[in-house]
Amino acid sequence: MTTTTIQKKIWMLVTMMLLIMGIIWLTLTHYNQKTQEQSNTILQRYLRMNEVTTASQQIITHLNNYLVNPTDQHQQKIEKSIVILEEVQQDVAELRNAENTFSVTNYIHLIDSLIETTNRSILFSEEREVEGATNQFNEANRISLYISEMTLTILDRELKSSNRFYRDIIQQSEELKKLGIWLLLLMTAVLLLATYWFSLSITRPIHRLTKAANELSKGRFTQQIEVKSNDEIAFLAKTFDKMRININDLIVEIQQKALLEHELQQSKLLLKESQFKSLQSQINPHFLFNTLNTLSKKAYLDGAEETSDLIVSVAGLLRYNLKRIDRSVTLFEEVVVLNQYMDIQKARFRDRLQFKMDIDESCLQVKIPGLTLQPIIENAVIHAIEPEENGGTIWFTIKRDVAGVIIEIEDSGQGMTQEKTEQLLLGNVVPTEGHSTGIGFQNVVKRLYLFYGQENIVTIDSREGRGTRVVIQIPTVREENDDETSYSG
Template sequence: MTQAANRLSKGRFDLKIEVDSKDEIAYLAQMFDRMRININNLIQEIQEKAQLEKELQQNRLLLQESRLLSLQSQINPHFLFNTLDTLSKKAYLEGAEETSDLLVNVAGLLRYNLKRLDRSVTLYDEVNVLRQYMQIQRTRFTDRLRFHTEIDERCLYVQIPGLTLQPIVENAVIHAIEPMEEGGTIRFRVRDGTERIVIEIEDDGPGMTEEKIKQILEEKTVPSEGHSTGIGFGNVVKRLRLFYGLEDVIDIQSPGSGGTKVILKIPKARSAESHDQSLDRR
């Protein structure tokens, strides 16, 4: 008992107190050991609370820093948008209508790209911003880029994750149009597929390897170099599957003869269950 009391006085609350007897001293030792256990548990609880408080304080500092960065990111784009609007009006007044239209499209594209990715939009919104993007690229590539659309306007009411179409089309521009001296053609189709809305993005470029297709469909990291959104193809696949709660929402076809077709199969209505699942996985 004396040795145990001496250890406790030095802060050793992890050593069990044992007395080999069956008398009052043994009973006292048991009570003494329970006191040791209670004190040890209390110390651990205090340490855990202190660690939790430390982590909470760190999170508060990180939150304050992120708010400052968020404020900075809001200031710079607004300045940029105002500048683009001014340049657009100036170009229009000077008779440079094509330049004015280009600046309007750039401003609209930037505004859309800065939206939060966790918010859904209508397919109508996605198609509009895709048209703005293609107007910019056609200004850049002129006759080298041919863009054809077949759109069933009745299908544009469905909900879709923001910034879905542009990264896919950008991928086609970067890999199927830009490297080819003669340029190429991108075809964009939206049609009613009975149970789902079918979106097809097809190019006549050199095609995509089976390994690359597998990487994308398995949501592996695929470089997004050259993408104005900074969003890679694999990221688009992952967000689509989380959003709808379905695995077969996207397919990629690339025959050996060349060309690539990306097929999105969009449900006409998201179920509450798939919505809850997508939120849980975030």
């Protein structure tokens, strides 16, 4: 759509008014010119006929003077008057029309007769024929009187025939005056309408912008600003609407940030509360750990070495469990605490539990999240050994592979379905009560994923009636990093 500026609208209004005034002026000018031409034609006819009368009388006067005193000067005046009369005669001939053809023709003949008679009188005077010259002078005087009378007759007839024309001119002048008044009123009405339309095209969008500004001042940023115009005000409205959208988006963003900050503040409060509760929960385990150390020393002094060793294993396991689980440890540390845990379970199950290890000692310095192996072994003890009357066997293997280090934990239990295996890896299984560490298998899988930054770290191979094997694949890249590492579990 073509944009029309306010300046163009003003020029359109001025052009329209000038065009109307120009048309009116041209019409009136044409009418006046036509009337003036008609009036000039009639007036010219009157003047020419009056000149004929004057010229004929001058010829008679100059002829009389010549006959009395025939000098060259008087003759030249006669000739000059004859030239003027002939010129006027030609002009009178052009005034002939359908109404006055006969009168003008006779009038012209009289002029010719006057000129011929004057010339004969001069000729007789030169030949010294006084009587002939006098007779021709009298004839010329009589013709001059006829010309004067005929001039009056023709003029009277022309005045009568032009009377209606003059009356029409007067009537047309009155009508022209009325037409001028009506045109003035019409131009005023058109100008008022055009001015009203022009002012509306400017004030109406401005009123809408003012209303929109009032809405924005009240905090209502959802109402769309729409101005139906095709000038600079429409561009201003679009810019104003974009500003409204930007402000609204900014307010929404600020509200979202405020909400996030509020949620973050709440999370910090919850974290502090959980840390406080965690600190409280560690008081009793520390007391229990100190008590176990005391009992271990007393059992050793009393000669119960096996009981003392068992208490030492429980204390070591408790000490390890009190460490932060968000720090990495070596496989060596995990294997040590795993042996302590298995000593406790062997004391519990006796010959029902068989634990076999095959460890590549070159892999024991590999970093791994704390409390990774014990929850998996504990899960095997609870679900594969404890339910069986004759117990079972757990195989624990650490070996090196091209892709890194592989840890395998296999049991001789009843296994599980494929659906349960998938649920266990996805964390959709409700944790089993009775775990000593309080850390479930799903938690171990999640921490391994976070620690190594990739999935498929843990795989489970299990069939019903054939046992379960858990495989942990430690990537080579992570294996080569021997620095102490912290992570969020």
